[in-house]
Amino acid sequence: MLAAPLFRRVITRGSLTVISPDGSRMVFGDGSGNPGAATIRIHDTATERRLLLNPHMALGEAYMEGTLTCEDGTTLPGFLDLVGENIGRGYGHGLAFLLHQLRMLKRRIMQYNPAHRARRNVAHHYDLSGALYDLFLDADRQYSCAYYLAPDDTIEAAQHQKKDHIAAKLLLQPGQRVLDIGSGWGGLGLHVAGLEDVHVQGVTLSEEQHKLSNARAEAAGLASRVRFDLIDYRHLQGRFDRIVSVGMFEHVGVNHYREYFDRIAELLTDDGVALVHSIGRSDGPGVTNPWIAKYIFPGGYIPALSEVLPYIERSGLWVTDVEILRLHYAETLKAWYDRFMARREEAARIYDERFCRMWEFYLAGSEMSFRHGGMMVFQVQLARRQDAVPLTRDYITDTERAIGARTEPVKARTVA
Known part of the structure; x- marks a missing residue:
């Protein structure tokens, strides 16, 4: 052999x-x-x-x-x-x-990611048929790490809890302007607008996500306060009280970290708060798995915190909180794999058998990278001023519980 x-x-x-x-x-x-x-x-x-x-x-x-x-x-x-x-x-x-x-x-060459290339890379993955994502994602199409409060949480419950957890760290107040960088299908922006009387602007490079997210805002009666634009974050103007970015930083590329955090610093108001949620490496800098880079996320890279923090420091932003989510994404991916396999025949009708085997390998392989390969998720909270958030982390848990109590009926209906 x-x-x-x-x-x-x-x-x-x-x-x-x-x-x-x-x-x-x-x-x-x-x-x-x-x-x-x-x-x-x-x-x-x-x-x-x-x-x-x-x-x-x-x-x-x-x-x-x-x-x-x-x-x-x-x-x-x-x-x-x-x-x-x-x-x-x-x-x-x-x-x-x-x-x-x-x-x-050669990883810096591979991760050169100007605006035109970033849009092409995003289209490769996120402009696939929406029917595919409906096979395995929750109804809100949350395509990032869920947040498990209990081992038997459904994916719907865990994704709802993720949104509440992030909202708690944003310290939302009425009238604020909120920017969602990499807004996906609009679920987080709509969730935030449903919790507080804020104005949300989401930005995406995916044409499919852009169309659907605005349609969802219209259907929810939130179009006057929530809009989603097809634009690169580097081309934004204005300032925002809150900035959130979930599952987008993995597509920025090492060469552009300074540019990314400088833009957050420029876009954030003096007393503003930002939250970056990203997959990370626990064992230092590395390279993207070549199969993932070729077939799933061209131009993507999972950073180590040691690569990220120096650029935050140079931007003048304060790191006001860091949280590491370890096995949450492994459980998320397991749920996605199980749901995909349960409806695999439908996926084969949308694409073909080769695509289904590719997707199986992507989901199962990604799960194992979190179980055994040192992958995790970090949430870094940022501010221009060191007193922009309370002195202790108690407010996160307190706010999250208060939000959870308010949204429990909605969560229950979503899960059912």
Whole structure:
């Protein structure tokens, strides 16, 4: 088996059975069953060769193309969980490690993200059919990390709690101007406007999101206070009392961090408050997985806080709060994967089988990156003045509970 050296290096615990193109089986690991057991089949020698030379790209491509399949009752999450438990946060050895180092050297070129390129990258993912997102997202189309208060929370409840949690950190007051950078399908902006008599401007680069979010504002009777514009945040004018950005910073690119935080500082009023919610790395700077960069989020990059904080400091903004959400996104992605698989036949009718396998690998692989690969979510609260928020964090919990009490009936109807 050509790929035997790869599996021998990677799988040292648990048990992985690999069925080779000639039908023979090899078992890798210590056979303990801890952390698990899985069986896969590799259908041709070309796939074996690609796995050996560039596993970080070849594994996802082989699953997409059907040249690597899960066998004997093994699920894709089960297989990737076993791999993730063995690899942890590492990048492997030999050629795979060398390729990682080369990607580190050229990552600034890969993340060059001027406005025209940013719009093209956004369209690649977010202008897919809305019917696809309806298969696995909650009714509000929240496409970012949910916030679980209990292990058995539904995805609808957890996403509602996420919006309440963010709103609590914004310290909303009547009459404020709120800017939502990367406003998605409008759910957070509409939620904020429903909680307080504020004026919300959302900005997105996705034409599909732009059309739907404004239609939602009109349908909710909030069009006089909420609008969504198809514009790059770098081209905004005016000042805002509150700025929020959820799930957008991952698309900014390392080269543009200074520009991003300088713009927040310029757009924020003197007593304003901003909140940036982003996926992050817990183990320092890295590179985007090449499969994710090619097929899912071109131009995207998950930053480490050590890369982000220096640019905040240079912008003159105060960091008034930092919170790390660890396994919340793993649970979010698990819920999305389960919902997608339950309606997979509908997804295949919208696109095709190859697309479905790609989406399966994206959701399941992303879940395992949060369980085993050092990924997390950070929420950084920012202000121009150090006294813009109360001295202790008690206000966050107190406000969140007050908001939750007000929105519980709405939440209950949404979940039902």
